[in-house]
Amino acid sequence: MTSHLLIVDDEDNLRTMLVAALSHHGFRVSSVANGRDALAAVTAAAGADVPDLVVLDVMLPDLDGFEVCRRMRQAGNHTPVLFLTARDTTADAVRGLTLGGDDYMQKPFSLEELVARITAVLRRAGQTRTETAVLTCADLSLDDDAHRVVRGGQDISLSPTEYNLLRYLMLNQGRVVSKAQILDYVWHYDFGGNDGIVETYVGYLRRKLDNTPDGETRPDLIKTVRGVGYVLRPPT
Numbered sequence: 001m002t003s004h005l006l007i008v009d010d011e012d013n014l015r016t017m018l019v020a021a022l023s024h025h026g027f028r029v030s031s032v033a034n035g036r037d038a039l040a041a042v043t044a045a046a047g048a049d050v051p052d053l054v055v056l057d058v059m060l061p062d063l064d065g066f067e068v069c070r071r072m073r074q075a076g077n078h079t080p081v082l083f084l085t086a087r088d089t090t091a092d093a094v095r096g097l098t099l100g101g102d103d104y105m106q107k108p109f110s111l112e113e114l115v116a117r118i119t120a121v122l123r124r125a126g127q128t129r130t131e132t133a134v135l136t137c138a139d140l141s142l143d144d145d146a147h148r149v150v151r152g153g154q155d156i157s158l159s160p161t162e163y164n165l166l167r168y169l170m171l172n173q174g175r176v177v178s179k180a181q182i183l184d185y186v187w188h189y190d191f192g193g194n195d196g197i198v199e200t201y202v203g204y205l206r207r208k209l210d211n212t213p214d215g216e217t218r219p220d221l222i223k224t225v226r227g228v229g230y231v232l233r234p235p236t
Contacts, residue, residue, distance in 0.1 A: 006051035035063030178229035
């Protein structure tokens with residue numbers, strides 16, 4: 001299961017950048033621009049779509065981040081909170097953590113550090129993506145601990161690159177990912193942005209997933225969205 005992050009920041013450019021960048025890292029990301037919308041998004045009324053972690057800016061136009069966190073905890077909501085702030089004071093950090101925040105980062109920050117902090121908070125909360133149950137889609141399963149892929153009860157042997165590609169598609173099941181996103185996650189642009197390598201490996205993966213050892217063909221799971229990229233979804 002992909003972890004769901006809620007970004008709360010009133011800076012449009014930063015919020016848009018964080019949504020795109022964290023989505024590239026395999027998270028499911030939504031965003032709001034103020035504290036009241038943040039509180040609405042984390043309530044039980046939102047059902048199964050409540051976030052696994054809130055990246056919460058301290059300086060917001062209505063309720064500040066500290067007040068949002070205070071109200072969450074007062075209402076019994078224990079969703080992890082990672083504060084972002086432009087203020088560099090120990091007092092602010094202590095206040096945020098005392099109110100029930102889980103971590104605190106000062107702006108500007110590196111994306112790599114933010115991802116590491118998010119992953120650490122999710123791990124402490126028992127929600128890290130790499131420690132969740134086996135990833136599944138229809139009759140396909142991927143067990144990260146055992147490094148095993150099974151479809152229709154049959155083991156499928158994949159190369160490390162094929163495995164990483166499949167894992168990324170399964171982490172983003174139901175969401176279209178672009179060739180650029182796949183290049184970034186699987187190859188880290190080692191091929192200079194040549195998206196032809198993505199098409200080649202998607203072809204390899206499809207043949208292994210869709211063909212049985214007996215020569216029969218299974219329903220395809222990896223769909224091409226022309227002009228956009230690929231999506232993994234159960235057959236209809």
